[in-house]
Amino acid sequence: MDEINFAVLGTGGIGRRALDYSTQKDHLTPVAACDRHGVAVDHDGLDVDELLAATEGNIANDGGTQTVKQSGSMKGVAASAQADPTETPIDDIIDVSDAIDAVLIALPNLEHDFVPNVGERFAEAGYEGVLVDVLKRSRVIDILDAREETYEDSGITFVCGAGATPGFLTGAAALAAQSFVEIEEVEIWWGVGLKSGYEDNRGTVREDIAHLDGYDIETARNLTDEEIEEIVEEHDGRIEFNDMEHADDVLLERAGICDAEDVTVGGILDVRSDEKPTTTTVSVTGRTFDGERGTNTFQLDDVTSMEANVNGPALGYMKAGVRRNRAGEYGVFGPADLMPGF
Numbered sequence: 366m367d368e369i370n371f372a373v374l375g376t377g378g379i380g381r382r383a384l385d386y387s388t389q390k391d392h393l394t395p396v397a398a399c400d401r402h403g404v405a406v407d408h409d410g411l412d413v414d415e416l417l418a419a420t421e422g423n424i425a426n427d428g429g430t431q432t433v434k435q436s437g438s439m440k441g442v443a444a445s446a447q448a449d450p451t452e453t454p455i456d457d458i459i460d461v462s463d464a465i466d467a468v469l470i471a472l473p474n475l476e477h478d479f480v481p482n483v484g485e486r487f488a489e490a491g492y493e494g495v496l497v498d499v500l501k502r503s504r505v506i507d508i509l510d511a512r513e514e515t516y517e518d519s520g521i522t523f524v525c526g527a528g529a530t531p532g533f534l535t536g537a538a539a540l541a542a543q544s545f546v547e548i549e550e551v552e553i554w555w556g557v558g559l560k561s562g563y564e565d566n567r568g569t570v571r572e573d574i575a576h577l578d579g580y581d582i583e584t585a586r587n588l589t590d591e592e593i594e595e596i597v598e599e600h601d602g603r604i605e606f607n608d609m610e611h612a613d614d615v616l617l618e619r620a621g622i623c624d625a626e627d628v629t630v631g632g633i634l635d636v637r638s639d640e641k642p643t644t645t646t647v648s649v650t651g652r653t654f655d656g657e658r659g660t661n662t663f664q665l666d667d668v669t670s671m672e673a674n675v676n677g678p679a680l681g682y683m684k685a686g687v688r689r690n691r692a693g694e695y696g697v698f699g700p701a702d703l704m705p706g707f
């Protein structure tokens with residue numbers, strides 16, 4: 366496969382690890398990265414070690430909505446010797462996007478149309494490449510779908526919901542479904558242990574809290590750091606989620622695998638231990654062509670981290686997106702669309 370130059374929008378918990386991960390994956394060269402206040406571009410390839418060292422602790426202290434934690438003499442990415450401070454980080458990357466094959470969007474998703482709007486800005490600038498996001502909410506996929514023509518016209522291949530769940534586990538469900546001619550239900554149950562805690566995974570934890578009873582994306586966006594720490598404290602560091610609005614449902618439906626209402630997603634987040642509080646499992650129950658009813662189950666090893674399970678698939682789906690893009694296939698693709706058809 367040809368070489369891929371890619372950019373990362375957002376260098377928080379996910380974005381930094383995506384850069385790190387990419388150094389151990391073939392054919393990927395990170396050439397640009399930004400956070401809210403800084404941008405680094407080097408078309409020969411960023412020095413990832415330097416960027417990661419400079420941005421250590423570079424996590425927005427409000428989930429990325431306003432600020433970036435101070436790091437070194439400058440803020441965030443701007444602390445890197447390869448970077449410049451900027452008021453317009455995303456536009457700065459759009460300006461050089463002619464030379465970028467793919468863009469991983471690792472931005473917070475505390476406004477539903479934020480990621481679709483970022484995609485639209487790339488399209489308006491005439492970008493012809495791959496956009497990959499790791500967003501979680503079902504309704505954002507609908508917004509992307511509604512704008513599919515814009516991406517198609519530009520020559521963009523938009524791979525959406527390509528993290529762990531949705532993403533890795535959606536793909537696993539699509540694969541597990543292949544034994545069946547009719548799917549009864551898909552159950553996704555995840556376990557994530559994040560000893561690095563809220564401090565190091567702000568966007569992720571804040572957005573997960575929006576799924577708890579009594580919260581939504583609006584209220585979660587407005588919580589202070591202290592309030593989030595209190596919620597974590599109230600749950601003794603282990604928060605259980607049920608019936609989450611995770612896009613695995615619409616992504617499986619749009620790939621023709623099952624109805625969205627037959628998909629349930631829940632899980633347990635432990636922000637005080639690296640050990641997973643429960644084993645991540647995807648169970649697909651269906652009827653085979655020869656009349657049996659069965660359940661295919663896919664399990665992740667308890668030792669593989671959330672970071673490995675988000676960033677490995679995100680970069681893998683990015684590669685799959687680039688193959689499509691180079692074959693002239695544009696529009697919106699979910700993880701299940703990149704698996705065997707149903």
Ligand SMILES: NC(=O)c1ccc[n+]([C@@H]2O[C@H](COP(=O)([O-])OP(=O)(O)OC[C@H]3O[C@@H](n4cnc5c(N)ncnc54)[C@H](O)[C@@H]3O)[C@@H](O)[C@H]2O)c1
Nearest residue numbers: 375376377378379400401428429473474528529530568569
């Ligand atoms: N699908 C999955 O399995 C999965 C798993 C984990 C996280 N996620 C998602 O990944 C996203 C990122 O999570 P995180 O924990 O890395 O968040 P984070 O808060 O640690 O990092 C967000 C980054 O985006 C930057 N940013 C915010 N607004 C910006 C703007 N307008 N312009 C440029 N940069 C901006 C911030 O400066 C920060 O660097 C979240 O939406 C989260 O839900 C998905």
